[in-house]
Amino acid sequence: MEVVVKEVVEMLNKKFIFVLFILIFSITLNGMKLSELKGIRNLSNYNEVKNIEVERAVNYNNYERNKKKDRVYVNGETIPFNGAGIEEKNNKIIGITVYVNGKAEGFHYRYFDNGQLYIKIQQQNDKAEGEGFEYYPTGKLKDRRIYKNDVIIEATDYYQNGKISRTFKSTGELNGIITGYYENGVKSSVLNVTQDYSVKGEINYIRNGKTTVYEKNGNILGELNFNNGSLLGERQKLYKNGKVKYDFIGGTKDIKGLKAMRSYIEYYDNSDTMKYSCDEVSRDNWKCKEYSKDGSFKQNVDGRKYVSVNNNHHGNIWINIFLGAWNILNP
Numbered sequence: 195m196e197v198v199v200k201e202v203v204e205m206l207n208k209k210f211i212f213v214l215f216i217l218i219f220s221i222t223l224n225g226m227k228l229s230e231l232k233g234i235r236n237l238s239n240y241n242e243v244k245n246i247e248v249e250r251a252v253n254y255n256n257y258e259r260n261k262k263k264d265r266v267y268v269n270g271e272t273i274p275f276n277g278a279g280i281e282e283k284n285n286k287i288i289g290i291t292v293y294v295n296g297k298a299e300g301f302h303y304r305y306f307d308n309g310q311l312y313i314k315i316q317q318q319n320d321k322a323e324g325e326g327f328e329y330y331p332t333g334k335l336k337d338r339r340i341y342k343n344d345v346i347i348e349a350t351d352y353y354q355n356g357k358i359s360r361t362f363k364s365t366g367e368l369n370g371i372i373t374g375y376y377e378n379g380v381k382s383s384v385l386n387v388t389q390d391y392s393v394k395g396e397i398n399y400i401r402n403g404k405t406t407v408y409e410k411n412g413n414i415l416g417e418l419n420f421n422n423g424s425l426l427g428e429r430q431k432l433y434k435n436g437k438v439k440y441d442f443i444g445g446t447k448d449i450k451g452l453k454a455m456r457s458y459i460e461y462y463d464n465s466d467t468m469k470y471s472c473d474e475v476s477r478d479n480w481k482c483k484e485y486s487k488d489g490s491f492k493q494n495v496d497g498r499k500y501v502s503v504n505n506n507h508h509g510n511i512w513i514n515i516f517l518g519a520w521n522i523l524n525p
């Protein structure tokens with residue numbers, strides 16, 4: 195009898211060990227769901243992320259990128275990281291990135307301190323690929339982007355009221371067109387730009403080519419021409435009431451401190467008739483021809499008081515208009 199009982203116990207022990215082994219193997223194989231993370235329920239998109247399965251979750255401070263191998267490794271480990279990287283602030287989750295073989299894969303999430311979703315970007319092999327979203331603290335959509343090989347090919351930005359504030363459409367390579375809108379839906383600007391990714395993690399738009407700016411009533415305010423972000427040597431036109439008021443060659447790279455060079459033309463208000471036509475005969479030395487409203491030549495004048503942006507007369511008028519255009523382009 196004792197022998198039979200002993201055999202039964204040994205058999206049960208073997209089964210228990212086998213079941214335990216299968217359970218441990220299953221846990222190791224299946225990893226975990228993000229729903230198991232402490233504080234995960236405080237995230238505004240909990241229902242979206244709760245069922246994401248990963249091998250393990252590691253705090254952001256416990257792993258780093260090996261620059262030589264360009265892969266992420268957990269500190270002290272030699273195998274590229276597989277799992278979820280969790281960034282925290284004051285014991286609250288503010289970032290989730292899933293890694294496969296040391297490379298970011300799937301959606302990357304960032305959060306405001308209160309757990310509201312801030313950024314959501316789809317990644318593939320460490321690069322943005324597919325859709326990306328940014329949200330206001332209220333939870334409303336701020337912008338939607340489409341990426342291809344880490345480059346934006348299409349984007350739409352929104353005001354908090356849900357209306358479109360601007361769009362971007364790629365025209366090939368890193369070039370594209372940005373179209374801006376006032377909150378009333380009227381077009382504010384059309385910019386030819388080149389995307390700049392030289393600073394990792396940042397996207398800058400360099401104005402390159404023609405930029406057209408509009409007033410809120412739809413009238414054209416200016417046609418600005420840039421060459422790799424510079425106004426220098428490019429023809430600029432400023433409008434008043436939808437008609438050309440000033441036509442000149444930009445004499446500086448930036449708008450701040452801008453002055454004309456080589457050529458400057460001023461028109462009568464609401465007219466195609468020139469009022470002054472000026473040429474720079476030497477540096478800051480301008481000679482102008484003044485015309486009557488009927489277009490007839492009136493007299494030759496010293497153009498410095500009409501062209502200089504430091505003068506309290508004509509110069510400051512058109513530079514203020516120009517700065518108004520600049521403010522529209524840089525809200």
